[in-house]
Amino acid sequence: MCGFTGFTGNLSNREEIIEKMMDRIIHRGPDSSGIHSDENVTLGFRRLSIIGLENGSQPMYNEDKSVVIVFNGEIYNYEKIKEELIQKGHIFKSEADTEVLVHLYEEKGMDMLKHIRGMFAFVIYDMNKKELFAVRDFFGIKPFYYSNVNGNLIFGSEIKSFLEYPHFKKEVNPVALENYLSFQYSVLEETFFKGVYKLMPGHYLKYKDGKVDITRYFEPEFNPQQIKLQEAIKAVDNTLQDSIKMHKVSDVEVGSFLSSGVDSSYVAATFKGDKTFTVGFDYDNYNEIDYAKDLSEKIGIENFNKTITTQEYWDTIPKVQYHMDEPLADPSAIALYFVSNLASKHVKVALSGEGADEFFGGYNIYKEPFDISFITVLPKPIRKALAKIVKLIPFSFKGKNLFIRASKDVEERFIGNANMFSKEERESILKSPTGKYDTTDITKPLYEKVKHLDDVTKMQYIDLNLWLVGDILLKADKMSMANSLEVRVPFLDKEVFKVASKIPSDYRVNKQATKYIFRMASKEYLPEMVSTKKKLGFPVPIRVWLKEDKFYNKVKDAFSSNVAKKYFNTDKIIAYLDNHKQGKGDFSRKIWTIYMFLVWHNEFFEEA
Known part of the structure; x- marks a missing residue:
């Protein structure tokens, strides 16, 4: 590396x-x-x-x-x-x-x-x-x-x-900025430079x-086949074990990242190494260290861990955006920087669980087609009429957003795991919107290639080509290499994909679980509570922080800066910040997306 x-x-x-x-x-x-x-x-x-x-x-x-x-x-x-x-x-x-x-x-x-x-x-x-x-x-x-x-x-x-x-x-x-505001990462071939x-x-x-x-020279294609469940579980387990073995080829020691998710837990439990690495935050419900220590003890591996203080996190943001090369609004990137830094003190190589969600259907949003199925059986004109009625209701209620999203086909509603600003919202906040791309202009060519497949597989294909590349792998490479650490991703292997691409959709995502086939394969190695655990992502308390005066004021200063005035209608973006602090809605991810761009801009374009 x-x-x-x-x-x-x-x-x-x-x-x-x-x-x-x-x-x-x-x-x-x-x-x-x-x-x-x-x-x-x-x-x-x-x-x-x-x-x-x-x-x-x-x-x-x-x-x-x-x-x-x-x-x-x-x-x-x-x-x-x-x-x-x-x-x-x-x-x-x-x-x-x-x-x-x-x-x-x-x-x-x-x-x-x-x-x-x-x-x-x-x-x-x-x-x-x-x-x-x-x-x-x-x-x-x-x-x-x-x-x-x-x-x-x-x-x-x-x-x-x-x-x-x-x-x-x-x-x-x-143009990169405009589309970043929707996707939370640089999605185009032409970068922010x-x-x-x-x-x-x-x-x-x-x-x-x-x-x-x-x-x-290579294009991943899903081609689901008829296969018995037990045969599929065996095929998945065999190819994963082979890939993990291959990814351990090294002349130096190899460790493993470990969160509370089934992906990294599977790697840690089967890679036959000696060290795992975990980070968490100094907030309740945002710390996975106890889980990691418990699992590491069960499987006989030493766990090294660090609690990231709130101040450490905020102090590191500029360094992270510099190493990223392009702005990335994924809050977990900073946590990945810290776990890479921790691991680099003990090993030169660490295994990580990226790719399992895209290959095997792990994201919670992939269950949406099941959640809205009672609405999508209706003709589209009726669905759209229901959505209009629901939008007129002045208060929020459980299921309101489902009616609105169900009025749209998957090609209209899903651009990937993040969908921050709508076209109308970004045109409202930008000083000079280019209007060059709607989000569907970017996703349409991909949807065309999988139009014969079910909605879950379509969503996976979008994420495999966009989200995985622009967010997940970008931060894995840049945050690890910022710390002179090689991160290897055994699930992202072409032989693993050969097997994953043939798994029937209902073995990937069903009413019981996301990543169903992967969870079944992991049961041999992990406790039941781990193999069936709902995906959390990497929980970062930005929603809480942005209501605290110290960090609210820090972001407000950035939103009021000359740089912000160059690109944004500052009254509009400050309104998001104020409304969040006053509890009028959770606008933390929208705020974070703008703030990360401004931090990045400061690192590359406001140098002394």
């Missing part, structure tokens, strides 16, 4: 430039560094040593140094591939998985991607072809950004490295003669 950055073109002071770019991402690889530089491409690498400790430094080359690579990630089946390549005559000089990619490229070209299993972003430069080849993994676990500056391609693991490149002009992308793009999951990029060509 590492970080890289680089650029094409023959700049006169290219080694000095790449050193500065590498220094920006030193947290991703504090163990060592390396540079390749010629008249066509300059590559910089920062290393966190995990595999091939003695001889795994990068950039790395093939035998005649005509192919060079920088690589961030892990290839879990590298030993098997290496044996096959040796039999074909390739000569290896290291024990690192990186070198496997170099020789596999020589042997297979672009077809190499069919053979690897892992998480990865890498750049290969072929000196004979004068062609650059960049890849992002199947599900977007590892990041890759790129931009064209004066005809040269710049690229890297983090956008902040671009800030040291000559002539790179940092400018806020207003105008002209900087993400390479999307399952894609590779070719750069030659000044032209960028992007190709999709």
Whole structure:
């Protein structure tokens, strides 16, 4: 696990430039560094040593140094591939998985991607072809950004490295801001930095003669099959156990994150390691430490834990938004920073439970089709009429929102796990709304691909392509690497998805539970109270904090600032804050979304 950055073109002071770019991402690889530089491409690498400790430094080359690579990630089946390549005559000089990619490229070209299993972003430069080849993994676990500056391609693991490149002009992308207000994360390919793009999951990029060509090489597809429940449980358990075993391949100790959820509990109970890591808050009902200690004791693993104080949390927000590169309004990101920091004091690698919800149907919102089924049996015109009547009722009551949401098809009501501001709301608060995208403009192409599937599977597909990439994996990578820790996600494996994609919808989500098949598979390893526990997410008390004078005033100062006035109608956003404090509604997530943008903006655009 590492970080890289680089650029094409023959700049006169290219080694000095790449050193500065590498220094920006030193947290991703504090163990060592390396540079390749010629008249066509300059590559910089920062290393966190995990595999091939003695001889795994990068950039790395093939035998005649005509192919060079920088690589961030892990290839879990590298030993098997290496044996096959040796039999074909390739000569290896290291024990690192990186070198496997170099020789596999020589042997297979672009077809190499069919053979690897892992998480990865890498750049290969072929000196004979004068062609650059960049890849992002199947599900977007590892990041890759790129931009064209004066005809040269710049690229890297983090956008902040671009800030040291000559002539790179940092400018806020207003279209990214507008859509962020609805999704709570940067959802578009173009990032918050105008002209900087993400390479999307399952894609590779070719750069030659000044032209960028992007190709999709992998696309996750749900294809439910008829299968007996017990057979499905066995298939899920077998593939999960195999993946966890593969994800433990390392030359250093591997630990595991542990919350109160079934995902991380399953990993902790089965990964056969010695250490788990947990954080909680100094508030009742926002602390999972007692649970984690109890489970760790039951399964015979040492638990390391930390209670995050309220002041620590708030003090760390600017650092988190800096490391995130783009604003993220998920309050749990700060907690993930702390648990990564805790783990980094004991291990270099930690397993985590991301991906199980998207693969197996774990989010509580996935039960909505069952909850509103008594309404959706009615014709749509009647549903819409009922919703209009319900909206006229001046007070809230249980089920009011269900009637309103049931008036819409899933394609209209669901954009992912977060849906902060409606189009009308964001146009109201923004000083200069662009109106370029409605949220459904972004989700529509995805819904088209799964229009033949049930509503639950449609929702999973949206989250798999948007929420997982833009929120869950972004914070997992950036918060762990901010602490020089490698986080591995064994559920997000292409072999696991092969099994998950075939599971019938009612084995994933039904009236009994979300993630039903996963919970059934976990019963062999976990106490009943854990395997059946309702998903909570990571509880963070922002709703409580924003009613306290200290933090209300802190946010109000930000909402009244010159930066806020540049982007927002400040009277509108302060009204959200005041109404929340006065108990007129829970507007905490809307407030947080705006505040995180302002903090991020301060880190990148208001530097002294």
